[in-house]
Amino acid sequence: MTDNAPVAIEPAITVNPSPIVINNREQVEKALDAIVDKYGQDFVVTADNIVETKKMRTHINKIMKAINDTRLATNREYKKPIAEFDDVMNGYKKRIKDIIDPLDDKIAEVTEQERQARYKLVTDTIAEMAPNYGVSVTDIEVRPAWINKTASNSKGTALTKSTVEEIASDMTQLKKDHDQRATDIETIKTYADQMGIEPAGWAALLNQGVSLTDIFKQINQAAAKRDQEVRETAEREAKQKEAQAAIDATHQVKQGGETVDTDTGEMVLQSTTLKLTGTHAQLVALRLWVDKNHIKYERVDK
Numbered sequence: 001m002t003d004n005a006p007v008a009i010e011p012a013i014t015v016n017p018s019p020i021v022i023n024n025r026e027q028v029e030k031a032l033d034a035i036v037d038k039y040g041q042d043f044v045v046t047a048d049n050i051v052e053t054k055k056m057r058t059h060i061n062k063i064m065k066a067i068n069d070t071r072l073a074t075n076r077e078y079k080k081p082i083a084e085f086d087d088v089m090n091g092y093k094k095r096i097k098d099i100i101d102p103l104d105d106k107i108a109e110v111t112e113q114e115r116q117a118r119y120k121l122v123t124d125t126i127a128e129m130a131p132n133y134g135v136s137v138t139d140i141e142v143r144p145a146w147i148n149k150t151a152s153n154s155k156g157t158a159l160t161k162s163t164v165e166e167i168a169s170d171m172t173q174l175k176k177d178h179d180q181r182a183t184d185i186e187t188i189k190t191y192a193d194q195m196g197i198e199p200a201g202w203a204a205l206l207n208q209g210v211s212l213t214d215i216f217k218q219i220n221q222a223a224a225k226r227d228q229e230v231r232e233t234a235e236r237e238a239k240q241k242e243a244q245a246a247i248d249a250t251h252q253v254k255q256g257g258e259t260v261d262t263d264t265g266e267m268v269l270q271s272t273t274l275k276l277t278g279t280h281a282q283l284v285a286l287r288l289w290v291d292k293n294h295i296k297y298e299r300v301d302k
Contacts, residue, residue, distance in 0.1 A: 011089070020074060035060060115147060117156060122146045125159055126167060133171035135178070140170060184212055191216060195223040 151163040192199035
């Protein structure tokens with residue numbers, strides 16, 4: 001047996017319970033039989049024997065108490081060896097527990113150190129592999145199974161082939177997901193631009209698990225709502241102009257070809273569209289005359 005081999009400790013106990021003997025059992029039972037026979041259910045209590053019966057009842061109670069007291073006293077005596085035995089065994093248990101608790105703490109500390117070492121091995125492996133798969137280290141989620149003892153060799157210096165393959169598989173899938181997301185974002189931007197909708201924000205719906213089809217539907221709804229608002233605004237402005245023109249017409253009169261505002265006495269400006277043809281010098285001269293007469297004008301592009 002080596003010095004580090006555990007020592008088997010199992011207390012060898014001899015239990016020889018002694019029978020409890022009632023030395024005058026026959027005498028006690030005969031006395032009880034006599035009392036039971038005399039004062040059993042068939043016993044009749046009358047006015048003539050009630051005093052004597054009460055005295056006998058008191059005596060019988062004393063007998064019952066003596067029997068019970070003897071039982072309890074005997075139990076206490078019989079249990080003393082058990083109590084003493086429990087004290088000894090519990091003392092042994094306490095001594096063992098006093099060393100087990102610190103051992104548990106030390107084992108837990110070393111176990112955690114080993115787990116951290118395996119975790120570092122995994123993260124180092126991920127950092128080494130990530131550039132080859134075009135993914136970021138922070139995007140790879142460490143699986144709990146990769147930190148188990150079975151995920152690395154017996155010395156804990158390298159991951160098993162199956163573990164490395166799982167990491168590679170996750171990286172491949174992650175790169176595929178990233179590429180697909182980039183494609184989806186570009187598709188959303190192109191579609192939003194085509195619909196005349198600001199593309200910012202729509203791609204965020206991908207993070208919420210919304211499909212491209214549903215995003216397109218929402219863009220369509222936004223575009224339809226915008227177009228409806230534009231139409232309503234145009235119609236509202238047109239009605240406002242018509243209403244204002246009707247109001248203005250109520251206090252305007254024609255005087256010698258001019259329209260005069262009866263409220264202010266001022267002539268209402270009129271607009272017309274002309275296409276002028278002439279030499280450069282003629283057009284310049286016309287512009288000077290227009291400016292001199294304070295006639296407003298603006299260029300109308302074709």
